[in-house]
Amino acid sequence: MSKRGNDLQNKGPNQGKRGSRRAASERASSGQSKSKSSKTRLKREGNPSPFWKWTKRFAVFGTVAALLGAIFLAFAVGFAARSLPSFFQLKASQAGQTILVRARDGSEIVEIGPSFGEWLDFEDIPENMRNAMVAVEDKRFYTHYGVDPIRTTGAVVEGFTGARSRVGGTSTITQQLARNLFLSSNRTFDRKAREAILAMALEWKFSKEQILELYLNKVYFGGGAYGVDSASRKFFSHPGKELSVAEASIIAGLVKAPSRYSPTADVEAAVNRAEVVLRLMKEQGYITADQASVDVDTVELKEQSGQNSVRYFTDYVLPQLDIILPETNAPLEVFTTLDVGMQRAATAAVKANSPDGAQGALVSLDRDGAILALVGGTDYVESNFNRATDAMRQPGSSWKLFVYLAALEAGYTPDDKVVDTPVTIDGWSPRNSNGRNVGETNLRTAFAYSINTVAAQLGNEVGFGTVASMARRFGISSPVSTFPSMVLGASEVRLLEMTQAFAGISSGGMAVEPYGISKVVTSDGDTIYQRKKQRETKLVPDYVAAGMTDLLQAAVxxxxxxxxxxxxPVAGKTGTTSSNKDGWFVGFSSGITTGVWMGRDDAKKVNGLQGGAAPARAFAAYMRYAVKDRAVEEFDTELNLPEWQLEPDEEALFGDPDDYYFIDEQGNLIEPGRRDPDSPAFDVDGERPLGPGVEPPAAVSDDFLNEAIGGQPRSPPPRPTPRPVPTRSVSDPGFLREDPPG
Incomplete structure (x- = not known):
């Protein structure tokens, strides 16, 4: 007998039966479990959940959409490729647009257009030049098909995550070529889509070498230079075939921002950009570490001939053509508002009066906002940075324009009394430059001598937010703080903004919008843009503008x-910041508003620079020429105050007293026409009210009042003689200094 049989026999009959039943039960349980699992699996396979249903649908829909999109894209690219000109046609065409700029009298100011050098075949372009351009502009140029999906996806993700303010910087070299050849620079989705399709069409039709050759011979490098050879001759005085590694890095760095990185405008910016190009070339294996360490400072630049400061004006207005015009590459004539004679006078005034080591800027506006003259610096060749339109500087006391405007609108008048006394606002204690206070004075004098403590008190009274709102109303678009020190010009602004604000006062409180382009015509004489008269907008009531003109005239x-x-007649305001870092004068006469700023670009102290000195002298030198052919205009400073600003006691003397309700001594209401002629409100004739300075008799005597409250009868004491308030004479030399912001 087997061992298993012996074990069963030893266990006995009952134990054997229990074991058999247990085994049978386990087999049944196992069978049921398998059956249940099988049913569950069948249920899942036969009836999937809603999540899986929609996932499957989206996958199918996405696949179909992607397939249709790919087919559409292929047709679009193929059609565009068939429509493209041949390589030789593109090679023969010239990029760029010729623009003839004219002054307000129609005379020619300057012609801005493309400058082309010798066409360089791909083999003639130095290898370092080709590599530098690919390294900095499109490192995957040789592997993509016109659009870089990695670069585009990264930019889109950054745009959605907020890492960048806008999606940009995604254009490949091929896309840039497509834009330069066929499109404008407008940043619209439609234009970007067409750019991408054309780029893929170019890749379809031409080789990489042909695309790079077209690009390097047509791309704009600044200063009117198109193509590598033209840029090399302009900046280094030799053909493009002879470019060194350092020179190639400088030229390649220009494409991103030709004006900003131009070596003739800002050598330091050009060098810094070139070093970025060299680093990228080394990282991508185009040059060795020794070549990347080349000293670009040793590169010899071509000396530039002098250029008229009118380029500051054209640099400001011509980019506006992309906004006001439809897409066009046709030659254009642009009629501007610039007065050639005034521009020369402005340039001479700035150069003659700017302190040594300092820069100067000037903006002059006609009464409708037309820019008559614009000077952005003392020398355009030395620096083309436009300080009139781009520099952000503290305006000093010229900012008090908005403080006093808010005060006048709140009810102050130029003759109202104010007190020059030490003041502390939220822990801030402004001071006057002479360290003294003059006591009681009036609003006109406080403004004329730019007393800081009075401006601080006024700003605190009307509200610093109200002052900021007033500045916004008059065209200040730069950020404005609402800290107490803002009343003394702590917020940085542009000269053009401040000039625009003062022009609003010159126009009687009407909004003035600066503009420089009046008309644009094509070479065929068709007008494609004509500036329309702006809608009139009232910024402040007439009495506020008149009161502010009064104050500005007193300051001069x-x-x-x-x-x-x-x-x-001249009205204006000076401005001087702490340590004489900035000097301002902004004012107007005979309908022309002019603003002048002077200071150093690094914001260091300029000895003797005050708004009432060099800037005011430059203003006067220019304005003598600017207004010589205009009629003398007297300012309207008459205050026609609204009823709510008139004193009640003055209103009480208007009309016939018998026309008003009257309260008698017992408190009874007397209707009009029933007043007692013997009332103390009438004179002895009972016809007219008492005149100014005549007081009616008291209703009861002082002795009666004293007894009524339990005292002894007494006679009223004589009135004391008023003591005069001590004031400082405005002839005191220490009083005449303008106070810088605290």
């Missing part, structure tokens, strides 16, 4: 701006 007649006098 007797205050800190006396150096700006030109022999006819």
């Amino acid at each position: 007649q007797t205050g800190t701006g006396r150096a700006a006098q030109i022999g006819r």
Whole structure:
């Protein structure tokens, strides 16, 4: 008998039966489990969940959509490729647009257009030049098909995540070529889509070598230079075939921003950009570490001939053509608002009066906002940075324009009394430059001599937010703080903005919008743009503008701006910042508003620089020429105040007293026409009210009142003689200094 049989026999009959039943039960349980699992699996396979249903649908829909999109894209690219000109046709065509800029009298100012050098075949372009351009502009140029999906996806992700303010910087070399050849620079989705299709069409039709050859011979490098050879001759005085590694890195760095990185405009910026190009070339294996360490400072630049400062003006207005015009590559004539004579006078005034080591800028606007003159620096060749339109500087006390405008609108008048006294606002204690206070004075004098403590008190009273809102109303678009020190010009602004604001006062409180282009015509004489008259917008009531003109005129007649006098009415305000870092004068006369700024680009101290000195003298030198052919205009400073600003006691003397309700001594209401002629409100004739300075008799005597409250009868004491408030004479030399912001 087997061992298993012996074991069963030893266990006995009952134990054997229990074991058999247990085994049978386990087999049944196992069978049921398998059956249940099988049913569950069948249920899942036969009836999937809603999530899997929609996932499958989206996958199918996405696949179909992607397939249709790919087919459409292929047709679009193929059609575009068939429509493209041949390589030789593109090679013969010239990129760029010729623009003839004219002054307000129609005379020619400057012609801006493309400058082409010798066409360089692919083999003639130095290898370092080709590699530098690929390294900095499109490192995957040799592997993509016109559009770089990695670069585009990364830019889109950054745009959605907020890592970048906008999606940009995704254009490949091929896309840039497509834009330069066939499109404008407008940043619209439609234009970007067409650019991508054309780029893929170019890749379809031409080789990489042909695309790079077209690109390097047509791309714009600044200063009117198109193509590598033209740029090499312009900046280094030799053909493009002879470019060194350092020179190639400088030229390749220009494509991103030709004006900003131009070596003739800002050598330091050009060198820094070139070093970035060399680093990228080394990282991508185009040059060795020794070649990347080349000293680009040793590169010899071509000396530039002098250029008229009118380029500051054209640099400001011509980019606006991309906004106001439809897409066109046709030659254009642009009629501007610039007055050639005024521009020369402005340039001379800035150069003659700017302190040594300092820069100067000037903006002059006509009464409708037309820019008559614009100077962005003392020398355009030395620096083409436009300080009139781009530099952000503290305006100093010229900012008080908005403080006093808010005060006048709140009810102040130029003759109202104010007190120059030490003041502390939220822990800030402004001071006057002479360290003293003059006591009681009026609003006109406080503004004329630019007293800081008064401006601080006014700003605190009307609200710093109200002052900021007033600045916004008059065209200040730069960020404005609402800290107490803002009333003294702590917020940085542009000269053009401040000039625009003062022009709003010159126009009687009407909004003024600066503009430089009046008309654009094609070479065929067709007008494609004509500036329309702007809708009139009232910024402040007439009495506020008149009161502000009164204050501004006082600042020139007797205050800190006396150096700006030109022999006819002038209104304006000086501005000087701490440590004499900035000097301002902004004012107007005979319908022309002019702003002048002076200072150093590095914001260092300039000895003797004050708004009432060099800037005011430059203003006067320019304005004498600017207004010579205009009629002398007197300012309207008459205050026609609204009813709510008139004193109640003055209103009480208007009309017949018998026409008003009257309260008698017992508190009874007397209707009009029933007043007692013996009332103390009438004179002895009972016809007219008492005149000014005549007080009616008291209703009861002082002795009666004293007894009523339990005291002894007494006679009223005599009135004390008022003591005069001590004031400092405005002839005190220490009083005439303008206060810088605290």
